Amino acid sequence: MRTKIAAGNWKMNGLSHSLDQLSELAKSQTSAECAVVICPPSPLLFSAVEMTHSSSIDIGAQDCHTAQSGAHTGDISAPMVKDTGAKYVIVGHSERRENYGETDKDVCAKAIAARDAGLIAILCIGESLSDRETGKTLDIIGAQLAASVPEGATADTLVIAYEPIWAIGTGKVPTLAQIVEVHDFIRAELNTCFGAEIGNGISLLYGGSVKASNAAEIFTAENVDGALVGGASLKAVDFLPIVDALSAS
Numbered sequence: 001m002r003t004k005i006a007a008g009n010w011k012m013n014g015l016s017h018s019l020d021q022l023s024e025l026a027k028s029q030t031s032a033e034c035a036v037v038i039c040p041p042s043p044l045l046f047s048a049v050e051m052t053h054s055s056s057i058d059i060g061a062q063d064c065h066t067a068q069s070g071a072h073t074g075d076i077s078a079p080m081v082k083d084t085g086a087k088y089v090i091v092g093h094s095e096r097r098e099n100y101g102e103t104d105k106d107v108c109a110k111a112i113a114a115r116d117a118g119l120i121a122i123l124c125i126g127e128s129l130s131d132r133e134t135g136k137t138l139d140i141i142g143a144q145l146a147a148s149v150p151e152g153a154t155a156d157t158l159v160i161a162y163e164p165i166w167a168i169g170t171g172k173v174p175t176l177a178q179i180v181e182v183h184d185f186i187r188a189e190l191n192t193c194f195g196a197e198i199g200n201g202i203s204l205l206y207g208g209s210v211k212a213s214n215a216a217e218i219f220t221a222e223n224v225d226g227a228l229v230g231g232a233s234l235k236a237v238d239f240l241p242i243v244d245a246l247s248a249s
């Protein structure tokens, strides 16, 4: 049985009053049959952990550095994330790959840093629109997996989020057949790489314009174990129906 996960990525959105949304979530999702993870901006991590302490919501960071400490002004390390009480960290989000030139090698090093600190990495991969239009999607996904997933990964250290770049924040969503094709491919690659017992245990999330109106259909796919949600995770009223759809799937 894989863990079903509804993860919210607040990106660079949210001030202290936004934590009210967390208490809304905490109040409403006590019967959720899935893990619920919120990744707020790093200044809110400590308060978010404190606020959700007595609920089943887990907190994650949106990035971590590859090093444990050192002269890296503005960065946060995986041990620092762990120290806040957070349980997850997103690595390799396409916005970081694009804005900061993060490579698969960097992403792999971040996933290793996360594992070494006792965090679960939510490792993002996904193709661009031109990759999709030129039929290169599976080649790109295969190459990203090969170069960014750490050796010895297990369900206790890794979650993979498939996020087609062209679907993030655009309102465009791949067809269910396209989602199924990529998720089945990722599962097969993990099984080949780590063996079926480990490969079948790693949760795969779909990300890219997930909302209340399309979540239930996406969660019908056998190898979709949840979602990484941006815009629709900012307000509890938008995120809760996605959590409910996943719980019911």
Ligand code: PEP
Pocket: 009, 011, 163, 167, 168, 169, 170, 171, 207, 208, 209, 210, 228, 229, 230, 231, 232
């Ligand atoms: C994301 O930020 O990972 C994401 C999927 O964003 P959105 O849901 O807004 O497309």
